[in-house]
Amino acid sequence: MAGLKGGGTPTHRTYLGRIANRAKLPIDLERITNVLNKALDRAEEMLDDEDKAYRLKAIHSITQAASSLMRVLEVGEQEARLAAVEEALLAQEETS
Numbered sequence: 001m002a003g004l005k006g007g008g009t010p011t012h013r014t015y016l017g018r019i020a021n022r023a024k025l026p027i028d029l030e031r032i033t034n035v036l037n038k039a040l041d042r043a044e045e046m047l048d049d050e051d052k053a054y055r056l057k058a059i060h061s062i063t064q065a066a067s068s069l070m071r072v073l074e075v076g077e078q079e080a081r082l083a084a085v086e087e088a089l090l091a092q093e094e095t096s
Contacts, residue, residue, distance in 0.1 A: 009093045015086045029076045036069040 043065060046058035 012090055012093065015090060018086075029072055032072050033069065036065050036072065039065045040069070
């Protein structure tokens with residue numbers, strides 16, 4: 001391992017690189033989740049409107065927001081799982 005450029009193990013460098021790249025992204029999953037939940041609530045209120053075209057737009061909005069919300073939640077879960085795996089690998093490398 002002494003010949004590795006930049007020091008540390010490959011797993012440690014990969015982990016640090018991913019964290020650094022993630023920090024550069026202007027993405028806040030919690031904020032996105034809150035906005036999508038608010039959009040769903042608003043669109044749901046519009047389902048009782050007298051205008052059929054307006055109700056159809058509300059239905060379309062609900063399906064789009066729900067789909068987006070599910071993707072955001074899945075990304076959050078995947079990030080949490082990846083972080084747990086990386087922490088376990090780092091801990092394993094430190095004991096080796």
